[in-house]
Amino acid sequence: MSIKFVVFTTCTLALFSGAEAFAAGSTANAIFNGQVADTCILAAGNAGTLASSADFTKLASTNAGGSQSTVNATATSNAYSIKTVAPSNFTTGDSSNVAFSTSYSLTGTTSAYQVPGTQGTKLNPGNSVVAVDLNAAKSSGTFPAGAYAAAVTVRCE
Numbered sequence: 159m160s161i162k163f164v165v166f167t168t169c170t171l172a173l174f175s176g177a178e179a180f181a182a183g184s185t186a187n188a189i190f191n192g193q194v195a196d197t198c199i200l201a202a203g204n205a206g207t208l209a210s211s212a213d214f215t216k217l218a219s220t221n222a223g224g225s226q227s228t229v230n231a232t233a234t235s236n237a238y239s240i241k242t243v244a245p246s247n248f249t250t251g252d253s254s255n256v257a258f259s260t261s262y263s264l265t266g267t268t269s270a271y272q273v274p275g276t277q278g279t280k281l282n283p284g285n286s287v288v289a290v291d292l293n294a295a296k297s298s299g300t301f302p303a304g305a306y307a308a309a310v311t312v313r314c315e
Contacts, residue, residue, distance in 0.1 A: 198238040198281065198314035200288075203228030208292065208308070214300035218293040226263075226289040229312045231281060233267075239278035240264065240288055243311040248294070251306030255297045260310050263289045281314070288312055 206227030208217040219226050231240060242260040247253035260275030267284030275290075290310050 194234050196235050196237060198231065198233045200312055200314050201230045201232075203230050203287065206290065206292065208294070208306055210301060215296045216293065217301055217306055218295075219291045220293065226291055227310065229288040229290065231264075231266075231268075231286045231288050231312075231314055233281040233283050233286075233314070235283055236280060238281045238314050240268075240281055240286075241278040241313050241315075242275035242288075242290055243313065244275055244292070245308045245310060247308075249307045249309060251304055252302055255299060256294050257297060258308070259293045259295075261291045261293075262312075265289070275310070278315075 204225075204227060206219045207223070207225040208219060209221040209223035210217050211221055218224055240262070242262050244258040244260045246258065247256070261272050262270075262275060262279075263272055264270040264279060264281075264286050266286035267282040268279065268286040270279045272291075273279055290312060292308060292310055294306075294308065
């Protein structure tokens with residue numbers, strides 16, 4: 159004698175309040191939301207080089223052999239301006255009787271050429287490169303031999 163068992167399975171589909179039922183082959187949208195902050199981000203680019211003038215009274219990125227330093231600026235609105243702040247002394251080297259000044263140029267979504275550092279330039283939304291020049295001039299005497307370094311502050315405000 160053999161015994162056979164037959165098992166029946168029942169499945170019930172329940173829809174809860176707010177759920178949607180779709181027939182086979184239908185589609186639904188997957189929704190995404192997001193927000194971009196109103197901000198300005200600065201990132202250091204390339205270091206610049208100071209070169210001396212022929213009479214050794216000026217160290218500048220604009221002298222022959224010098225080069226600009228770069229900073230990358232990304233703005234998400236037109237609410238920001240770029241400007242630079244000249245150092246008050248060298249971080250390395252003799253700062254006596256030295257006056258510092260800066261200027262900058264912008265390329266990218268914002269364009270400007272040789273703007274005095276203390277003057278702000280409104281940024282357009284997007285990416286711009288800030289090319290910074292530094293000028294250090296001796297009011298008397300010459301720069302003595304040695305290494306010199308300085309940091310210009312770039313502000314996005």
